[in-house]
Amino acid sequence: MQHRRLGRSGLKVSEITYGNWITHGSQIEQDAAVACVRAALDAGITTFDTADAYAETRAEQVLGRALAGVRRESVEVLTKLYWPTGPGANERGLSRKHIMDAAHASLCRLGTEYIDLYQAHRFDEDTPLEETLRAFDDLIRQGKVLYVGVSEWTAAQISEAVEIADGLGLDRMVAHQPQYNMLHRTIEAEVVPVCLEAGIGQIVYQPVAQGVLAGKYLPGESAPAGSRATDPTGSEFIQRLLREEILERVQRLQPLADEAGLSMAQLAIAWVLQQPGISSAIVGASRPEQITNSAAASGVKLDPSLLQTIDAILGDCVVRVA
Structure with missing residues (x-):
């Protein structure tokens, strides 16, 4: 397993991050989750990503128990906040109150004294950006968070955050977590250039497009039983990719994977990296x-x-503009 610096920060993350959206606390039981985490560790993966909203906070609990007993210094634990975690008006968003409450709750669920990378799961239009950035910086000063990042922010939002952090002398973000794969490349035009200039690294999700780029969905056939396409918790994210034209193009990648000695999923992940x-x-x-x-x-x-x-095969099936 290779490791890379997260942007221009000093933090190193494994090239493959194990993420537990959907699975932990939702699709699979604790014993199976522990087995997957152990397999990740055995493969050299040290970076683990979750969020307080996943499985209504249960995903953090499952990950925390799965990592119990693992030497804390040897892993990087990433989590996120923004989406509602309760019925209260302040149990969502990126206000100082919610950030502080959410961070403490995540620390308890994860069973750790600090979070390596704490990420804003989305941009909050209702909270002054300066308030959000100061709260993040305070968590860093308190030693409860080591680095901060964001997920699915626009280039303009990232630029504004960097400018404010620099102007106020706050720790700036070091990571952005977007969707990115061979078929979904919207970050390339604006987000990546802005982040490269600011020293912000991309930790991308859905590199295999929820199994589509692994070749598990075949043109003209029903989705396999138990797949993401048949799971109500994830199907809305995948349905737009199940068009016959896309599935046919993806199948044309199989000979390329075979020639490279890779599985379809490995080809998709290697492409992203x-x-x-x-x-x-x-x-x-x-x-x-x-x-x-x-x-x-x-x-x-x-x-x-x-x-x-690969570019020639996928052609106009690629989404390049959000």
Whole structure:
């Protein structure tokens, strides 16, 4: 397993991050979750991503128990806040109150004294950005958070946050967590250039497009039983990718993966890791062998001609503008 610096910070993250959106506390039980986390550790993965909103806070609890007994200094624990975690008016968003309350709650659920990377899950239009950034900075000063980042922010929002942090002498963000894969490349035009200039690394989710780029969904056939496409907690995110044209194009990537000695999923992950500004790719798993397979994409270098062929095959199926 290779490691990379997170942007220009001193923090190193594994090229593959284990993420537990959907699975932990929702689809799979504690014993299975522990087995997946152990498989991730055995594969050299040290970076683990979750969020307080996943499975209504249960995902953090499951991850915390799965990592219990693991030497804390040897792993990087990432979590996020923004989405509602309760019925109260202040149990959501990026206000100082919610940030402080949410951070303390996440620390308890994760069973840790500090969070390596604390991320704003979305941008909060109702809270002054300066208030959010000061609260994040206070958590860093208190030693409860080591680094801060954001998820799915626009280039303009990231630029404004960097400018405010620099002007006030606050610790600036070091990471951005967007959706990114061969089929969804909206960050390339504006977000990546802004982040590269600011020294912000991308920790991307859905590198395999929820299994579509792994080739598990075949044109003209029903989705496999038990897949993301049949799961009501995740199906809305995947339905837009299940068009016949997209599935047919994806199947044309299989010979390329075979020639490179990779699985389809490994090809998709290796592709992501070879793009500018990427620090890590988040993968999930409901079975240990899935995380072992994904981890093998670390360190793979794809030939430039192969990258060009992938672009030619996917063509106008690629989403480049949000």
